[in-house]
Structure formats: C-alpha cells, structure tokens
Amino acid sequence: MTAGPWLVGVLLLAFATHAHAQADAGVDDAPVDSADAATNTPQAGGEGPSELEATVPPPQTSPPPPSAEPDWDAAPPPNMADGFIRAPRDAAAPFRWVPRVLLFIPRWTLFVIAQPVRLAGWAFERYQLGDRVKQIFFNVDGTFGIFPVAFFETGFGLNFGARLVHKDLFGKRESIRLRAGFGGRFQQIYGLNASSGDRLGKRFALSLEARYERRDKDQFFGIGNGDRVAAEDAMVPIDPITNDRAVASRFRQRIMRVMVAGDARLFGDVTLTLSGALMMRRFEPTTAFEGENIADNYMTDRLVGFANSDSLLGVSNGVQNLYVEADLRYDTRRRASHYQSHAVSAAGWLLSGYFGRMSGVGNDPSSFYRYGTDLQRYIDLYRGSRVLALRILVEATGGTDGRIDQAIPFIDLPRLGGTVLRGYSADRFADRSFTLASVEYLWDMGQLFSAFTFADTGRVWRSLKDFELEEFRLGFGGGIQFHSRDSFVFRIQAAGSKDGDLLFSLALDPAFSRRGRAGRY
C-alpha cells in the first residue's frame, strides 16, 4: 500500500469533516462550567430524588418499590442487572472463527499502516493545527495572508512555493495575489494577480495579471492531425510544416506576460469580456526526458517562433506579441436543485463567441486573428442530480497561412488534447483550427461526489474549409468528481482514445471550464 491513496483519503476526510464542522456551526456547543460544580442546579440523572419514586404507577411489570431515598449503594453494579444465572447461548455462527483467523494478520496490518494517518488526524485536533495555520499565515479576518504551498502534479512532479493574498484591499473585495513557485510544470514561476472586486459595482470588474514562468517540460507533438509514432519509428527529425507525424517531444519555455481583462455584464446573463495580453516567449530544447528532445525529433528551425530563440530575454527574437480579444457570452448555467453542489451545472446554456487579434511587437512577425465559439447545453435529466452536458467548441485562426508566412508562431496554434479532447495528452494536436464535440453524463453519488462518463471527438484542421467527417479523434472515459457544496475540488479521471492512449489523471479544473486565451497560449 502506498501513501498516495491514504493521502487522498485523509484529504477527503479532512475536507468532509471540515464541511461537517462548518455545517455544525450554530447551536452546537456544550455549555459547561467547571467552576460551578457545587453550586449549579442539579442536572437530571444523579441528584435529587429518583424519578422511580414518582407516584404515577408504571405500566411495567415489577415496578421498583418506592422508597424515600434512592439507595444507590444497595444497588448492584452495572454489569449485574440482568439477573442471569445462565446467560443466553451465543448466537454466533459456529465457523465464524475461520474468517476471524484468516483476517487476523490483515486486520492488524491495516491497523498498523493506518497509524501515521490516525496520528496526523489526532494531532490536527489536539494541537488545533488548522486554526494555528490560519493564525500563523492569515490575519484575524482571514483577508490577508502569506503562506507556503506544495502540491504534486501528475506528469510534472512536485511543486512548492509561496503565496501572498489580500482579499479585501480597500473594503470592496479588491484583491491582490502574489505567487512564487518552483518545480513541477514550472522551473520557476512568479506572478501577480489583481482584481477590482466590487469596487466598480456588480456589473463591471477589472483584472490584471503579470507572470514570469520558466517551464521545463512543455510538450509538442508536431502540427496536424497525424498519428503518433515512436521516435525510433519515425524519420527524425521531422519537418513539422510538411509532415504531421506526431512524436512525443518536450521543450523549454520562458514566458513573460502581462494581461488585463475587463468584464461587463451588459444585461441579464450577457457578459462582454475585453482582454489583452502582451507576451514575450523564448524556447529551447530540453534533454530532461530521454528521447523527447524536440531538437532531435523535429526541425525546430521550421517551427515559427522557435528558431533562433535560445538567447536570453530581451533579445528581439523568439516570440513577442500582443493579443486583444472580445468575448461575448450568454451564460445561464446553474445548478438545478439547491440540494446539489454549485459545482454541478445541471441546466442552462453557454453561448460564447470571441474574436481576437494577435500582432507582433518589435520585429516579431506575428499577425493573425483568432475566432471561435463555445456552445454548451446542460440538460437536467432528474432533479439536478443527473445531467447531460453537450458541448461544441470551434476555434480557428485567420489572416495567415499558418505555416510558412511566419505570421503565426507554433505556440499560438489552436490545440487539442488534455481537457479539450480528453483521452489524449495535453497539446497532442495543433493546427490552424479545431473542432470539438463533447457529451458528458454526470450523476450524483452523494454529498461530495459525482460520477461522470464522457466521449469527446474532434480534430485539428489546416483550414475549417477542409472540414469533413473523417479522421476525427475520439476520446472517452469516466471518473469521479469531488466537490464541496460550493465549489469544484478535483476530478479523478480515466480516459482512453480510439488510438490506444490510456491516461489516468487528477484534474484540477472542471469539465467545460472557461478557456482563457489572452496570455494563455
């Protein structure tokens, strides 16, 4: 048995008990007072005349004889009340000792293995670690804090770092977050997020984000809808412009970006988001994964933006561009029953259409536009607890041929895989456009859990004009979603594809979550 399942179990239980504790908050405390031991009015059960001496005749065989004073000392001890001179025979099955013997060692093994977890659970309460952590890292109101973080990311490893948050800077829930992290997906990450909260009213919100990232393990599988092949079976290095064969490859990336977004709720459920991002990115091969060095597998000089980008930041090569976008959304997604979690949308629509323009900065030749639509429909099959979710996602780029005119960097190509087209690795497919259709059925398993099963089909295209119902990729799978009453927590998911992929993952984003594009590609 490894620590992993236990860790998940403890997290679940800690979460559940925390939820329970919160739910218990209210009229829940035992009023006790050690100082009043001798003076308080006696409680029922011990002091005062026994109620058996009451005058109303009991409707019971052999009522106890009345007496002026309950003579407790004359009574037998608690284990002698039954009056047995011969106890009833044991109703135990005659062979129950067999499983008892067989399970003896597993039982005590389990008990011993569980001790660290039990000890942690005990210490958590004994030393009030939760409260102490809050006290150490947060102010009294819980609005300001500086705290360390550490987590494990499947496929990328251990992350650790620190964060600073202030959730109410000037009294209108204005927030600011600073983060620094190391390890895992990021070799280094430093970030700042700020949000206007309610400062601009309920209809308008502004947010600002600035980040610097050094990423060591980003994946690349070529351009196009080609099948995946092992590096040794491919004629490497592959020309990604003319050959869509996919070989698992990794590269390093350094990113500096600043993003600004403004949300305006126009009317009802219609929101307009304007966003812009200024990005500078540099790329390098990596030798961290044997056989997956992008420079060995692909002609990186044919990847727009990758070539000549191995110098330090500040040199005017690599990719540095500015993206601005308008996104108009009609969003009526909601839970359909107040007995269900807010994390489970069970009814409503999302109709989103967006258009953005990317322009190079300085000598960068980037020049294209991006547009797309995200259509989601949630159908409540039964009281918000069984939900059918449908999604069509289309995205395309225009204004460039995308491959040879140097106008669209490889890193900005629309991509499928990971959370979009589940069953395939993240960024498995990239090209100038993609289409995706998803269907997911989610059903409630209990207060904290839902199960889901899904099928995603999609593919990337050189141009949407090439669209035909052929060579679509198909991913399918299912899993269990863990959520609180108010929010999504994570998903444990098993997904496969018709191409033989099989992925087990812990997803930290809900399905069909909003995809930011400005500064995210």
Place this chain on the structure above:
Amino acid sequence: MRPFVLYALILAAGCGGARPLVDGPRYANQPIVWRVNDRLDVPKPAVRLYARTLYHIDGFVVRRLTRLMDVRDPVRATNVNALDEVPDSTWFTNRIGIRDLALEEIRRGPNRGAGPENHKPWTIKGSKVGGLSIGFIMKDAEGGKYLLKFDHKQHPLLETAADVIGQRILWACGYNVPEDNIVQFTRGDLVLAPDAVNKGTFGPATPLTASDLDARLAKINMAADGTTRGLASKFLGGVPVGPFSREGVRADDPNDLIPHEQRRELRGQVAIFAWLNHSDIQEDQTLDMWVEDPRDPKRHYIVHHILDFGKAIGVSGRQNEWQYIGHAEQIDFDYMFRSLLSFGLWKRPWEDVVAPKLPGVGLFDVASYNPGAWRTNSQYWPFKDADRFDAFWGAKLIMRFTREQLEAIVDEARLPDPAARAYLVDTLVARQRATAAYWFKRVNPLDAFTVERAGDAAYRLCFDDLTIRYDLDEVGRHLTRYKAEAADFDGKPTTWTGTAPLTSSGRTCMTGIQPAKTHDGYTIVRIWTLRGALGVLPTQVHLAIAPETGALRVIGVHRE
C-alpha cells in the same frame, strides 16, 4: 473399533450436548433490578479529547474496516435488567417508560426555576469560544450561567426550535440533557460586564466591548419590534471531562463497566433519533461531567449527558441543503457504489424529499421515512451494533408520548406560525407510529407482563400486545391470536399449553398456569403471537415463586 461402538459414542456425544427444549437464559429468583450503582467515588479523570478528524478517519475507514475484519459475534445489550429494560444509572433515568408524565412536567422538561427570561437583565460575560456561529456567555439576574446561542440568519427559528423539541423529548425518554430555554430579549436587556472578554482559540483574551457586542448582534435575526430570539442553555454542573466514547469504556472510570456500544440506552436511541430525524450524532454531542454526590461531598462520579439537538427534526438537511439526511451517511459507500454501478438509473429513496415551506421546520417528512433504513451522518457504533431488541425498546419508549404531550413539547419551540406547529406535531405522530409499526413487527411485541393468582394453585399471566394497544396494524388486529406453552427450569415441557384470542384493549390473559415442581416453581412460558400467517419468534416469560409471598412472580423476560 467396531462400527456400532463408534455409532454409540457419536450418539452419546450428541446426547451429552443436547439442548433443553426451551433454550435461553435462566434468571435468579429475585426482584427485578431497576437501579444500578455506578456512583462509586472516582478521582477526577483526565479530560477526554474529541478529535473530529481522527473520529471520522476511524469511523469512515480504519475502525470501520477493522470492525468488519474482527468478524465479531452479535452481542445483545448487556446492561439491561431481567425484563430487558434499562435500570437507572448515571446514564439514564426511567421516566416516560415507566410512568405517565403530566403535561406541565413534560413542558418543563429538565428545566428548573423560571428560566433566564424572567430574570433580566443579563450580564454578558464573554463571547462563545470556538465554532463559527455567534454566541455569548451570560448570567441572569439570579446568577444562573448560560450560553446564549442563535439561529443562523438565513434560517430563523430552525435550530432553536429543534433544540428545545429534541431536548424535551430526550429528557422525557430518560436521558441526561442540559436545561435549554427559548428566550426573547432586546438589546436593553443586555449588560456588558466590565470584565467581559473575547476569548479566542489561542492567545490571551481581549476585552469584549459594547461595539463588539453590537456588531455581533447585528449579524443575527432581530424582529421588527426589536426583540431577538435565542436559546439559553444552562451550564451543566460539575467538571467537564470530555465526551463519552462510541466504543469501549472509559479507562479512568471504574464505574464504567459496560462497553458503550453494548449499552441499551445508547443502542436504543437509534429508534428515537430516527423518529426525530436527528442524524447528527457523534461523540461531541455527548459530555461527561465529574460531579459531586449531593449527599456526600466527598464522593464524586461521572454523569453522562447528551447535548445539542439543534440539528434534530431534519434541521441539518434544510440548513445545509443535505437532502439525504436520515437516509444516507455523509460519505456512504453503500449508496455511492450502488449509484456508481447503476449509472444513476437507480433512484435513491430521498430524491423526492423536499422541506415544507414552513418557518422553523427542517427536512422532516413521513413519505420517505423508512425506520429500518434510517442512517446517521457518520458512523456511530452503538447504532451500528443495535439489534431489533434495542430498536424495539426505543420504539416502546417513543410510543409512550401522547399527541397532547407532543403538542406541549412543540409549543415550547414557540413557533409563530400555527401551520408549522401543526405540521411538526402531525409529522412527529406519523413518524412515531411508523417507527413503532416497523420495529413491533420484528420482535414479538408483548410487554407489561403480570402474573396473579387465578384459583388455588393456578395463575393467570397477562400482557399487552403493543401493536394492538397502539392500534398499529388494522389488518392484523382481526387475525391476531396467541399460543403459549410452558416448560420447567430444565426446559422440559409441562402439561400446560394455552391459547387466547385478542381483546380490544390489547391486554390479554392466559389462565391455568401452574408452577413447575422444581427450582422454586421455575416456569418458562413461551408465547407466540400469530397474526394470520405472520408470526415472529416467541417471547419467554420466566416465572418463579417469590419466597416472601409464596406466589409466582415474573423474574425475567427473554425475547427470542
């Protein structure tokens, strides 16, 4: 060895192990024990920690699995007397189970005196420690010390009403509970003590100022006339030494001899809590107090309480939007796997339940209520180990409440809407009957046995059929009859057998019983209740001649 010798040995071995015709216990010929002494002097025990996280790790995973792997034999409650009833102790005091409670008595419950509402002003001594909700420690004008608690702002009336209803009912059943009162007050009734403090979880206490007090009061519900509703819970006397455990005994209390999961009054609560849909039972809803004996100041012992009934009447379901309350545990692997494997096509029993739109009423209904399938939010071993005899005991207790008594109890919740009051009473009565109807079918529901002379050498044995007495089976009523046979101490049948038809009152007598010849006339009468083709295992009534009177008496009841 010749075959016939082997056969003879096997036969002899078989005969040697043969059971008597009437198996089961044998009781001492003595008066029934209605009181046990668990009040021996004990030194002050250590405070027992309730570690919520560990409690649930054990409950949902570790102890749950090890209990399963222990392959334990089912054990009946071990603290019952010879009538299968619970004697008085520091855990339980027989009240409604053995006598009728006057309406005034049941309204008052454990409360003594006029309550803090009649002793204003209240001096605020400090804020409540721990928890997320608002509360104050206060003293009334008489010096009584209380914890003042409130309903959630989004759910007025709910918790305070449930607490008082649960507290009065549990007290009437026989449990030790604190004194709780619904109170109304205005800001002018509160006086801030000069030394009032905010005591946080850590660090030194800080002064509680008037502005602190006003800020907190602003977060709770206030009526248009400026009054605020709260629950005043009087501090228990004695020294708190932590909750009692859901399993085993308290090692530092020599009076605690019965493993808690084998205590009838704890196991039998399952029927009572199911009736009340009070699914939020865990160790921190209990509290042991080390108290001084009122007659001997040198003697101290532990008295065991149950607390906090604010989540009863389905309140946690409504307040937390937990529709499954009473139907499933918070992490219910059974339902989870069934849901998972059925792909959601299986409809779970609670999915049509809705809370009535009545102020002060939780997720409390009759239509979805199944007493046999009722579950707590988390694992509570006394309930897990409870058997049909424990639930029968609990069901007997709750059937002792009359509608008038329940109305009186609900009145104590001071619900302003008559419809809410009527709904609660109707639902309590309906669930009460559903609970009893369910458990009375699983145990031969005969009770209140008496034996009296009916002639020179013969006796008459009388009993109540609780199903008939409480009119719980309209169809079965017309098909009911009773059959009995007698045996001596060794289990050998005597010549007496009896039958009896149903009487309209539900009380039936069988005549002509003669004491057996040995062991002080020790006679075992086995009674079957037959309702058409349906029947359950019989009940044994053990009789013997009392030396002091020379007459037969009931010395034991064993339900098979």
